Amino acid sequence: MSDAGLLKAAAGGSHAAFAEIASRHYQPVYRLVWRMTNGAADAEDMAQEAFVKLWQNPAQVREAAALKGWLMRVAANAAIDRSRKPRGAALDEAPEVADPQARPDAPLDREQAARLVDARIAALPERQRLALSLVYFEGLSNIEAAAVLEVSVDALESLLARARRGLKESLSAGWRELLGGLAETGQ
Amino acid sequence: MEQDKNPCEDRETRAVLAHASAPQLAPGAMDRLMARIATEPQQAEVIPFAPRPRATFWRYAAAAPLAASLALGVWLGANGKMDFVMPSAVTGGLALNDEAPVDDLGGVGDAYAEEGLT
Numbered sequence: 007m008s009d010a011g012l013l014k015a016a017a018g019g020s021h022a023a024f025a026e027i028a029s030r031h032y033q034p035v036y037r038l039v040w041r042m043t044n045g046a047a048d049a050e051d052m053a054q055e056a057f058v059k060l061w062q063n064p065a066q067v068r069e070a071a072a073l074k075g076w077l078m079r080v081a082a083n084a085a086i087d088r089s090r091k092p093r094g095a096a097l098d099e100a101p102e103v104a105d106p107q108a109r110p111d112a113p114l115d116r117e118q119a120a121r122l123v124d125a126r127i128a129a130l131p132e133r134q135r136l137a138l139s140l141v142y143f144e145g146l147s148n149i150e151a152a153a154v155l156e157v158s159v160d161a162l163e164s165l166l167a168r169a170r171r172g173l174k175e176s177l178s179a180g181w182r183e184l185l186g187g188l189a190e191t192g193q
Numbered sequence: 194m195e196q197d198k199n200p201c202e203d204r205e206t207r208a209v210l211a212h213a214s215a216p217q218l219a220p221g222a223m224d225r226l227m228a229r230i231a232t233e234p235q236q237a238e239v240i241p242f243a244p245r246p247r248a249t250f251w252r253y254a255a256a257a258p259l260a261a262s263l264a265l266g267v268w269l270g271a272n273g274k275m276d277f278v279m280p281s282a283v284t285g286g287l288a289l290n291d292e293a294p295v296d297d298l299g300g301v302g303d304a305y306a307e308e309g310l311t
Binding site: 017019021024025028029032033036037040041045049050054057058061062063064116119120121122123124127138142143167170173174177181184185 | 202207212213216218222
């Protein structure tokens with residue numbers, strides 16, 4: 007059944023239809039929130055919140071075809087709101103990310119590379135991070151990502167260009183090292 | 194996915210981002226979501242219908258003066274009671290001359306001008 011049909015059924019109170027919607031879209035929404043919050047402990051709560059909002063009033067989604075984008079927008083806004091709220095430095099919210107570049111002579115292992123890239127993504131401005139996550143991690147087209155961000159495609163491309171530049175600058179020497187695999191495989 | 198305007202930079206970015214962590218959904222996340230959904234009420238989609246109040250007698254009262262005004266105007270016009278305020282070209286022989294040509298509308302504007310009426 008299409009998202010439109012499922013939404014209609016969910017609006018009628020069908021838990022089964024809503025479960026199907028969740029099975030289709032929960033993972034990408036969760037991944038986006040995780041990326042936006044750098045793996046915060048409450049990433050699941052924020053993703054859940056987007057679905058609860060949908061359940062409470064499925065009719066608020068004007069275009070059923072854009073349901074995934076709608077969920078991502080709601081979840082991303084929740085993540086951005088959370089990042090702007092002043093909060094105490096809870097231990098679980100301040101993951102210690104060891105900077106592998108502290109020892110530039112040591113080659114990066116897989117886990118270090120992941121932590122390094124995650125940390126650099128997390129350091130990007132939130133809208134750049136969101137644009138990057140939508141396009142590069144979630145595979146949305148520029149048009150779809152622009153719709154989620156509620157900006158023009160040109161503005162999205164500008165965000166992406168700045169995100170790429172920012173990432174490259176912040177990774178500096180690590181950028182080449184991370185590209186090593188690419189060079190080896192001749193891609 | 195659309196390719197970026199700078200394919201080399203785009204490819205490099207993809208290669209670097211491929212090293213990022215792949216977030217995994219915690220076990221039972223979907224069950225927790227559905228359990229929460231089960232406790233959340235849905236907002237009613239129906240817009241409460243507010244019936245229009247029945248028209249009362251007084252809602253029609255406004256029409257009475259208008260109707261009376263119209264009736265008075267017709268009565269005055271038919272009886273010529275107010276002809277003295279009208280130009281003679283409108284109320285006099287010329288206007289009532291049946292033999293006048295059809296296109297002779299009596300020169301109402303001229304009549305007002307001649308008699309100095311506005």
